[in-house]
Amino acid sequence: MKKIIGLVLSVALILSFGIAGAAETINGAGSSFAYPIYSAWAYDYQKVTGVRLNYQSIGSGGGIRQITERTVDFGASDLPLSPAELKKDGLIQFPAVIGGVVPIVNVPGVKPDQMRLDSQTMCRIYLGELKYWDDPQLRALNPAMNLPHKEITVVHRSDGSGTTAIFTNYLDQTCPEWKKKVGTGVSVKWPVGIGGKGSEGVTNYVRRAGYSVGYVEFAYAQQNRLSYTQLKNPAGHFVSPNFLTFENAANTADFEAKNDFDLMMTNAKGANAWPIAGGTFVLLARDKKDASMKTVKFYDWAFKNGDNKAKELIYVPLPASLKNKIRAYWKANGIY
Amino acid sequence: MPVSSRKNPVDVTFSAITAVASFSVIVLVVGILYVLFSESSLAISKFGVWHFLSSTDWDPVRESFGALTNIYGTVVTTILSLIIAIPVAIGIAIFITEISPNFLKGPIGVAIELLAAIPSIIYGMWGLFALSPIMGNYVEPFLQKMTTGIPLVAFLFQGTPMGIDILTASVILSIMIIPFTASISRDSFNLTPPIVKESAYAVGATKWEVVKNVVLPYSKLGVFGGAVLSLGRALGETMAVAFVLGNDHKITSSLLDAAATITVTLANEFVEADKDIYLSSLFYLALVLFMMSFITLAVAKFFLIRAERRFSR
Numbered sequence: 001m002k003k004i005i006g007l008v009l010s011v012a013l014i015l016s017f018g019i020a021g022a023a024e025t026i027n028g029a030g031s032s033f034a035y036p037i038y039s040a041w042a043y044d045y046q047k048v049t050g051v052r053l054n055y056q057s058i059g060s061g062g063g064i065r066q067i068t069e070r071t072v073d074f075g076a077s078d079l080p081l082s083p084a085e086l087k088k089d090g091l092i093q094f095p096a097v098i099g100g101v102v103p104i105v106n107v108p109g110v111k112p113d114q115m116r117l118d119s120q121t122m123c124r125i126y127l128g129e130l131k132y133w134d135d136p137q138l139r140a141l142n143p144a145m146n147l148p149h150k151e152i153t154v155v156h157r158s159d160g161s162g163t164t165a166i167f168t169n170y171l172d173q174t175c176p177e178w179k180k181k182v183g184t185g186v187s188v189k190w191p192v193g194i195g196g197k198g199s200e201g202v203t204n205y206v207r208r209a210g211y212s213v214g215y216v217e218f219a220y221a222q223q224n225r226l227s228y229t230q231l232k233n234p235a236g237h238f239v240s241p242n243f244l245t246f247e248n249a250a251n252t253a254d255f256e257a258k259n260d261f262d263l264m265m266t267n268a269k270g271a272n273a274w275p276i277a278g279g280t281f282v283l284l285a286r287d288k289k290d291a292s293m294k295t296v297k298f299y300d301w302a303f304k305n306g307d308n309k310a311k312e313l314i315y316v317p318l319p320a321s322l323k324n325k326i327r328a329y330w331k332a333n334g335i336y
Numbered sequence: 337m338p339v340s341s342r343k344n345p346v347d348v349t350f351s352a353i354t355a356v357a358s359f360s361v362i363v364l365v366v367g368i369l370y371v372l373f374s375e376s377s378l379a380i381s382k383f384g385v386w387h388f389l390s391s392t393d394w395d396p397v398r399e400s401f402g403a404l405t406n407i408y409g410t411v412v413t414t415i416l417s418l419i420i421a422i423p424v425a426i427g428i429a430i431f432i433t434e435i436s437p438n439f440l441k442g443p444i445g446v447a448i449e450l451l452a453a454i455p456s457i458i459y460g461m462w463g464l465f466a467l468s469p470i471m472g473n474y475v476e477p478f479l480q481k482m483t484t485g486i487p488l489v490a491f492l493f494q495g496t497p498m499g500i501d502i503l504t505a506s507v508i509l510s511i512m513i514i515p516f517t518a519s520i521s522r523d524s525f526n527l528t529p530p531i532v533k534e535s536a537y538a539v540g541a542t543k544w545e546v547v548k549n550v551v552l553p554y555s556k557l558g559v560f561g562g563a564v565l566s567l568g569r570a571l572g573e574t575m576a577v578a579f580v581l582g583n584d585h586k587i588t589s590s591l592l593d594a595a596a597t598i599t600v601t602l603a604n605e606f607v608e609a610d611k612d613i614y615l616s617s618l619f620y621l622a623l624v625l626f627m628m629s630f631i632t633l634a635v636a637k638f639f640l641i642r643a644e645r646r647f648s649r
Contacts, residue, residue, distance in 0.1 A: 158583030160608025
């Protein structure tokens with residue numbers, strides 16, 4: 001009996017050493033929005049370096065909590081933390097990739113990229129003030145369209161999500177009444193509408209309800225051929241959501257290392273910038289230098305080699321200038 | 337406890353193990369309750385009990401939380417699903433015990449048990465993709481047409497029928513709880529002494545009269561207990577409801593409107609709850625649900641025990 005136990009223990013011991021030696025692992029947790037691209041990058045990274053990334057897509061809230069408790073090497077959040085919050089928990093932060101949110105509509109006869117909206121109409125629709133599709137404001141934006149006198153069904157996310165945070169931040173910044181009544185958040189107190197669970201829930205409700213409007217991630221709208229709209233950006237141009245307008249938004253957004261890149265990218269001022277976009281962020285612990293360096297190595301590799309993969313999955317890679325700012329930020333924090 | 341087993345070491349060990357197993361359940365329940373209390377203490381101290389239970393505000397941005405919209409959604413969907421499920425379930429039970437030929441009893445019984453075995457996420461997907469269009473396109477417009485102009489009823493079916501509302505959620509819930517109510521009702525019906533039923537038939541009673549005057553009076557407490565048990569199940573159902581309820585924090589008089597239940601709110605918002613008071617309020621909400629379920633089950637047990645006593649007499 002003793003012999004067997006001894007044998008089992010020694011085998012287990014050898015195995016555990018073997019595993020520990022064979023593969024270095026980076027542990028991360030958080031944003032489910034970023035999960036597809038992080039795992040795609042991780043797959044390629046492991047092939048090249050042998051380092052494994054173990055990423056748990058538990059949601060941004062969970063990601064922040066886990067890195068604050070130091071149970072992971074990095075946390076991932078769709079909402080940036082403020083420098084004050086970062087300081088309090090001893091964290092640093094940088095954006096990793098950019099995603100956009102697009103309004104989708106379901107009005108018979110309206111094709112993708114046809115309807116034009118602006119922040120004022122979006123805000124009034126989501127406040128429940130603009131109730132019918134043939135509202136003068138909507139007609140003025142779409143003079144060529146024959147909009148019906150039908151009630152608008154408003155659809156939003158019911159689960160807490162970074163998509164909602166980016167979308168509500170867009171309304172928050174452009175619409176004083178939204179700021180007063182609702183605000184920005186992963187979940188908010190919606191004045192009107194029904195809540196779908198996840199992008200698929202929103203999409204389904206929008207399809208089902210008819211004469212409806214919702215919002216989803218750009219990638220999701222693209223893959224499912226949803227009727228997304230054009231939006232008027234702060235520069236006064238109507239833009240369609242695509243890689244060019246997202247890149248323009250990223251290029252003209254004021255990401256700054258001195259405030260830890262704390263920026264929602266909504267309403268970027270570029271002439272062709274898509275107004276509802278946002279970065280997804282990586283959080284590192286100041287006091288866990290080794291773990292942070294491992295993570296930074298991974299993201300540095302992804303910044304160099306991962307842009308095509310990101311585009312394939314319909315994420316927008318960071319512009320080169322921003323990548324350099326981030327590298328300088330890493331260096332300044334002694335982890336690069 | 338049997339006296340003879342007092343000294344036998346095997347028996348002592350055996351009783352110790354069973355005792356530990358049983359007590360671990362109690363420890364677990366108390367432990368869960370303790371965690372719910374301690375995690376929600378922040379919200380309890382900030383909002384108090386009465387304010388939390390009576391406030392309709394659910395605003396994560398302003399950090400102001402109240403449970404009433406969630407409690408309302410939970411109670412309304414549960415009651416409505418019971419109203420739909422209980423007559424159907426009793427019908428099934430009567431058919432199986434009194435009417436059905438023997439060769440049908442097996443298949444129907446198995447089908448009902450299968451209904452209970454379907455995971456709730458599948459009910460949710462089926463509800464969203466199959467039931468909700470049927471409700472939105474046919475059933476709800478029909479109900480609206482039938483009830484327009486009738487006071488006290490018409491307001492229940494106001495609004496645009498979309499199939500994503502309290503009514504659809506209640507229909508799904510009712511399908512999910514029918515197996516529970518039906519099987520408990522069946523067992524209660526079977527408790528009716530055959531001699532009483534045979535006597536009724538002997539004096540010329542029809543099947544309907546026997547069921548109405550003999551079987552149902554004999555088993556009504558058991559049926560009631562079964563209904564309350566399914567109520568407990570309906571209170572806690574999450575995934576199926578989350579798909580078709582519309583998840584909106586509001587109190588509405590129309591059954592064709594979206595609402596939110598406690599469990600749906602927890603499932604939706606727990607993952608991304610980023611602030612302490614938000615998380616704490618969600619735990620508080622869970623505590624409220626725990627209490628509701630506990631009270632419901634206590635009532636059910638009370639009635640079942642009373643029913644059993646009556647039959648054993």
